[in-house]
Amino acid sequence: MGHISLRNVTVLTPAPLFRDLNFVIGERDRLGIVAGNGSGKTTLLKCLAGLAEPTEGEVIHSRGMRLGLVEQDVPDELLDLTLFDAVLSGLPAFEREGNEWRADIVLDGFEAPEAMRQTPMRALSGGWQRLALIARTWIAEPDALLLDEPTNHLDLEKLLLLERWINETAGQIPVAIVSHDRDFLDSCTTKTLFLRPETSVVFAHPYRRARDLMEAHDEAQANQNEKDRREIKRLRHNAGELRNTGINSGSDLALTKAKQLKKRADALEDNLLTLHRERTGEIRLGNRGTHARVLLALENITITKPDGEKLFDIRKLDVEQGDRIVVLGRNGIGKSQFVRMLQRAITRPDGVSSIRTSPTLVLGYTDQDLSQMPSSETPHGYILSGFRLGDQRSTALLAGAGFSIEQQKRRIGTLSPGQKARLGLLALRLTEPNFYLMDEPTNHVDIPGREALESEILASEATAILVSHDRSFIEAVGTRFLLIEGRKVREIDAPEVFYETLRAA
Numbered sequence: 391m392g393h394i395s396l397r398n399v400t401v402l403t404p405a406p407l408f409r410d411l412n413f414v415i416g417e418r419d420r421l422g423i424v425a426g427n428g429s430g431k432t433t434l435l436k437c438l439a440g441l442a443e444p445t446e447g448e449v450i451h452s453r454g455m456r457l458g459l460v461e462q463d464v465p466d467e468l469l470d471l472t473l474f475d476a477v478l479s480g481l482p483a484f485e486r487e488g489n490e491w492r493a494d495i496v497l498d499g500f501e502a503p504e505a506m507r508q509t510p511m512r513a514l515s516g517g518w519q520r521l522a523l524i525a526r527t528w529i530a531e532p533d534a535l536l537l538d539e540p541t542n543h544l545d546l547e548k549l550l551l552l553e554r555w556i557n558e559t560a561g562q563i564p565v566a567i568v569s570h571d572r573d574f575l576d577s578c579t580t581k582t583l584f585l586r587p588e589t590s591v592v593f594a595h596p597y598r599r600a601r602d603l604m605e606a607h608d609e610a611q612a613n614q615n616e617k618d619r620r621e622i623k624r625l626r627h628n629a630g631e632l633r634n635t636g637i638n639s640g641s642d643l644a645l646t647k648a649k650q651l652k653k654r655a656d657a658l659e660d661n662l663l664t665l666h667r668e669r670t671g672e673i674r675l676g677n678r679g680t681h682a683r684v685l686l687a688l689e690n691i692t693i694t695k696p697d698g699e700k701l702f703d704i705r706k707l708d709v710e711q712g713d714r715i716v717v718l719g720r721n722g723i724g725k726s727q728f729v730r731m732l733q734r735a736i737t738r739p740d741g742v743s744s745i746r747t748s749p750t751l752v753l754g755y756t757d758q759d760l761s762q763m764p765s766s767e768t769p770h771g772y773i774l775s776g777f778r779l780g781d782q783r784s785t786a787l788l789a790g791a792g793f794s795i796e797q798q799k800r801r802i803g804t805l806s807p808g809q810k811a812r813l814g815l816l817a818l819r820l821t822e823p824n825f826y827l828m829d830e831p832t833n834h835v836d837i838p839g840r841e842a843l844e845s846e847i848l849a850s851e852a853t854a855i856l857v858s859h860d861r862s863f864i865e866a867v868g869t870r871f872l873l874i875e876g877r878k879v880r881e882i883d884a885p886e887v888f889y890e891t892l893r894a895a
Contacts, residue, residue, distance in 0.1 A: 392452025392533050393417065394438055394564060399447035401433055406587045408434065411447070413583070413592045415534070420556070420565040422579035422597055426836045427808035429585055431568040435459060435536045438566060451534075458532030460523050462539050469512040473502065473522055476511050480526035496525045499559055501551060516543030517721065521552070534564040541571045542833070545721035546859050547892050553577045570836050572597055573861040618658050625655035675754075675815075675846040678822045682748035684708050685825050685853055686732070689744050693724050693731060701727060702877045709825075714847065714854045716864050718888045719874035725857045726758065728874075729829045732855065733757075736827070754823030758830035758857075760810045762817075765803030769793055769813050772802060777820045791816045807834035815843065826854035832863050861885070 393416040400409040407430030415421050415438075423431050436442035437449055439459040451457065468476045478486055478493040497507060500521045511519060520543055527535065541549055549571070556565065556578045569575055575582070575597035582600035583592045591607060593600035629651035636644030686709040693701045701724030709715060717725050735745045736753050756762065763772060774784040788798050791812050802810065811834045818826070826847075832840045844866040847854065858864050864871075864885050873882045875891075882888065 392455045394534060395450040397448050399444045399449060401430060402445045408585050408590055411590055415564040415566060419581055420579045421581045421583055422575040423566060423568045423583050423585055425585035426838055431585060432538055435538050435568060439536055455533045457534050458527035459536040460527050464519050471511055472508045474507040476522055477525045477529055480529040492529055496529045500525055517545055517548045520544060535560055537567045539568055541569055541574050547720050549859060550892050622655045622658050625651045675819050675850050678752060678824050680750040680824045682750050684710050685748045685751050687746040691744055693728050702874050702879055704879050711853050712851055713870055714867050715870045715872055716868040717857050717872050718885060723874045726829050729827055729857055733827055751825050752823045754818045754821045754826045756814050756818055756828050756831055758833050760814045763802050763814060767802055768799055769802060770798040811835045826852050829857045832858060832860045
């Protein structure tokens with residue numbers, strides 16, 4: 391078991407990512423680390439793992455502690471290994487022979503099918519690759535587990551499986567989790583660190599309760615700052631009057647008191663706490679509107695794989711103005727194929743009578759891989775050429791979305807996943823659609839960004855078909871819910887109907 395202690399841990403780059411972190415991650419602690427994209431969460435995990443040195447302070451591990459860090463990306467050297475061999479490679483080379491059974495035991499814990507275990511890593515879905523990295527770390531029996539965005543690419547079935555695994559299998563050892571999934575954090579953590587450049591705060595509660603406390607803490611800090619500013623103003627005013635009195639009357643006592651008051655005002659001003667503001671880019675959507683009641687109508691549609699194999703049928707579906715339809719179903723059931731088919735039918739109508747669109751429909755589309763954006767183009771060039779808003783306006787819009795001038799000139803292919811997601815959402819807004827078709831729009835978007843997207847969808851009264859594994863997002867924006875199962879589609883009253891089937895599996 392053991393623990394990890396942080397003493398005055400600071401990282402400067404040269405501006406502070408975080409400073410003066412002092413807390414302990416002990417036995418049974420599961421710490422959720424929450425901050426916006428680019429705020430130092432991954433850096434902190436590497437400091438905890440001993441793979442990076444803080445600028446100041448120290449990270450202390452219990453004697454002999456074995457740390458398991460699960461990073462976001464699959465190392466290149468694992469891609470050509472089978473799932474089984476990739477997990478086994480988590481053991482030192484001299485321990486692998488004769489211990490192959492340990493890889494099977496760990497894979498059993500993640501319910502990996504036998505046939506899949508001999509599949510090359512590069513052929514696995516993103517979700518299975520994530521679970522493989524966790525399994526590869528777990529086989530080495532770490533004394534603490536550090537997880538960087540473990541829910542990326544997981545469908546709901548695997549996400550619930552991972553929640554159970556963390557709570558039941560990994561529940562005894564210290565665990566630190568970086569995630570933007572609010573429900574996952576609530577389910578899997580006992581503590582929450584709000585990581586901030588100046589004053590970070592830890593609460594002994596899961597995310598949502600901790601967030602309420604954080605908001606109360608911030609409000610109290612703002613109120614105290616306002617009280618101190620009024621006192622500073624009063625002290626300076628009194629100091630000024632005493633100074634004038636001392637000068638006019640020649641009173642050394644008045645001048646001395648004026649200096650004392652000024653000194654007290656200066657000390658109060660120096661101790662004013664900096665109020666934290668999330669460094670998020672602006673997320674906005676729009677709705678150009680339409681008088682049409684039905685924007686999209688489907689009748690007797692069959693969704694197939696690229697090779698023609700049938701996935702499921704839709705007998706009839708009308709999408710009316712204001713509908714926000716969330717498509718639910720297990721991984722591989724065909725949700726993304728459905729979205730891509732609709733995108734093709736809307737943008738390249740070929741006279742298929744079974745799909746009818748309103749003449750006033752204007753599509754806003756984004757897929758989970760953000761493939762609609764050219765990787766060799768720069769963000770500035772993409773916005774400038776795509777929407778012809780002029781150089782200055784394009785620059786200003788990108789700045790509002792969180793892109794510095796330097797970042798605007800990078801190739802899109804070199805941007806972080808979070809930056810790509812924000813660029814895709816900006817392009818979506820500039821399209822001025824009245825119908826949104828969105829496949830996993832919250833992928834790689836931080837918590838403030840997800841909440842901003844939810845608010846914009848609601849405020850714009852968007853009409854949409856959505857695929858998402860973010861339960862909070864689904865429940866916030868969905869008005870109708872389609873469940874795909876058994877090669878058929880049925881409408882259900884609430885997403886919990888689907889969640890229960892996954893929990894019972």
